[in-house]
Amino acid sequence: MEQSPKDTWKRLLDQARTRLPEPTLRTWLEPAEAVSLEGGKLVLATPDQFAAEWNESKHAKLLSEISAVALGTPLEVSFRVQEERSRRPQMDFFVAPPSPTLGAPAGGPPPWTMPLNERYTFGTFVIGKSNELAAAAAYAVAEAPGKTYNPLFIYGATGLGKTHLMQAIAHAVIGRSPGIRAAYIGAEQFINEVIEGIQAKTMPDFRRRYRTELDLLLVDDVHFLERKEMTQEEFFHTFNALHQADRQIVVTSDRAPNEIPGLEARLVSRFESGMVADIGQPDLEHRTAILRKKAEQDHLELTIPDDVLQFIAEHVRSSVRELEGCIIKLLLFASLKHREITIDLAREALSDKIKAGGEEGGSGNGRRGAPSIDRVQEVVARRWGVTPEGLRSKARTKRLTVPRQVAMYLARDLLGMQLVEIGQAFGGRDHSTVIHSLDKVGRQMARDHSFRDRVVQARTELSA
Numbered sequence: 001m002e003q004s005p006k007d008t009w010k011r012l013l014d015q016a017r018t019r020l021p022e023p024t025l026r027t028w029l030e031p032a033e034a035v036s037l038e039g040g041k042l043v044l045a046t047p048d049q050f051a052a053e054w055n056e057s058k059h060a061k062l063l064s065e066i067s068a069v070a071l072g073t074p075l076e077v078s079f080r081v082q083e084e085r086s087r088r089p090q091m092d093f094f095v096a097p098p099s100p101t102l103g104a105p106a107g108g109p110p111p112w113t114m115p116l117n118e119r120y121t122f123g124t125f126v127i128g129k130s131n132e133l134a135a136a137a138a139y140a141v142a143e144a145p146g147k148t149y150n151p152l153f154i155y156g157a158t159g160l161g162k163t164h165l166m167q168a169i170a171h172a173v174i175g176r177s178p179g180i181r182a183a184y185i186g187a188e189q190f191i192n193e194v195i196e197g198i199q200a201k202t203m204p205d206f207r208r209r210y211r212t213e214l215d216l217l218l219v220d221d222v223h224f225l226e227r228k229e230m231t232q233e234e235f236f237h238t239f240n241a242l243h244q245a246d247r248q249i250v251v252t253s254d255r256a257p258n259e260i261p262g263l264e265a266r267l268v269s270r271f272e273s274g275m276v277a278d279i280g281q282p283d284l285e286h287r288t289a290i291l292r293k294k295a296e297q298d299h300l301e302l303t304i305p306d307d308v309l310q311f312i313a314e315h316v317r318s319s320v321r322e323l324e325g326c327i328i329k330l331l332l333f334a335s336l337k338h339r340e341i342t343i344d345l346a347r348e349a350l351s352d353k354i355k356a357g358g359e360e361g362g363s364g365n366g367r368r369g370a371p372s373i374d375r376v377q378e379v380v381a382r383r384w385g386v387t388p389e390g391l392r393s394k395a396r397t398k399r400l401t402v403p404r405q406v407a408m409y410l411a412r413d414l415l416g417m418q419l420v421e422i423g424q425a426f427g428g429r430d431h432s433t434v435i436h437s438l439d440k441v442g443r444q445m446a447r448d449h450s451f452r453d454r455v456v457q458a459r460t461e462l463s464a
Contacts, residue, residue, distance in 0.1 A: 009034035194206070207234075281419070
């Protein structure tokens with residue numbers, strides 16, 4: 001007797017449980033529905049394009065491999081968006097819900113929150129090696145807020161997509177449950193509200209708003225809480241109230257929780273109790289995909305040739321935000337000059353960006369005439385009485401940590417290296433460690449004159 005697509009998918013899912021963790025099954029595979037089984041191919045429908053692309057790249061091959069064991073015959077497995085949803089415009093999922101009718105529960109973003117950017121959805125987020133963990137965690141949170149990863153802490157350098165992912169969660173959750181009470185704010189707004197609440201004696205209202213009237217709290221740039229003792233106290237109790245009620249909390253920062261100076265240990269512990277996911281610098285293929293997505297999104301496929309997008313991806317390495325800025329600048333430059341967009345025009349329009357990232361065909365690790373990273377490590381190691389190999393090692397003794405941080409500081413200052421490049425040059429450390437090192441050296445130089453003189457002397461030798 002021939003099995004139905006639904007029965008076939010159920011048997012395949014049962015077999016997949018022996019190979020995949022339960023959270024992966026619940027988040028990615030169980031929501032999929034079997035829609036057809038023909039010619040040795042099982043087609044599965046997912047709730048949205050993001051899930052379809054993720055399952056196709058991460059799970060389709062595995063499911064095809066285990067089908068022979070589960071079903072006695074091999075099957076090709078593929079994913080697509082549910083037909084009813086694919087016919088609707090992408091943004092239709094994320095428009096603000098209609099005003100609630102009398103007697104219906106009020107929901108949606110409260111009036112005091114920051115507005116969401118309608119472009120920041122999962123459908124417009126480009127996944128690469130540098131952000132796939134954060135993207136998967138964000139999607140899992142959007143599918144089951146307060147259940148899977150709570151809190152979700154996303155960190156990375158400026159302009160890499162943290163805010164995009166955070167707002168994508170809000171769009172998806174509100175789109176699925178219009179009655180949900182969600183608030184998206186920046187840490188600075190939270191700080192200001194605490195200050196105003198204390199001055200105006202309205203803290204009970206503040207606490208009620210944040211601790212009892214929200215289902216989803218998203219806080220951007222939580223590193224701004226550093227050294228704000230009163231605000232950290234309020235945030236700690238707000239966090240506890242929401243977490244104990246299974247309300248979802250999502251925060252972003254430019255560094256990992258334990259790398260934020262002046263952040264209380266109890267808050268670090270709370271942040272680390274959920275999922276901590278970092279976003280790194282995109283590689284060349286990822287940067288190219290981001291630019292193509294941007295061109296497609298703004299209907300620029302015929303305006304900006306592929307070879308120009310590739311040229312920009314090769315020469316601008318710092319952030320997603322800067323890549324998008326290059327597109328805007330290039331379009332404006334072409335309009336002002338009344339010229340078609342070519343590689344030559346891009347080289348002219350983006351000359352400052354290209355020089356900052358290295359000359360065409362160069363390594364991109366420094367400016368012309370600057371010393372090499374090996375030279376920086378050699379000079380600092382000699383002046384601090386250690387070896388260059390020690391600076392590149394995984395050892396974290398104080399004898400090596402201080403000169404390693406100084407060398408990172410000088411690599412940034414003299415060579416203009418990107419954070420990820422510096423991290424790779426010092427034993428494969430992540431960008432948050434580099435940020436912490438730069439910050440620590442800067443602070444130490446400001447308060448310790450002898451230390452500052454020592455760093456300046458090393459810099460002078462390297463600049464000679």
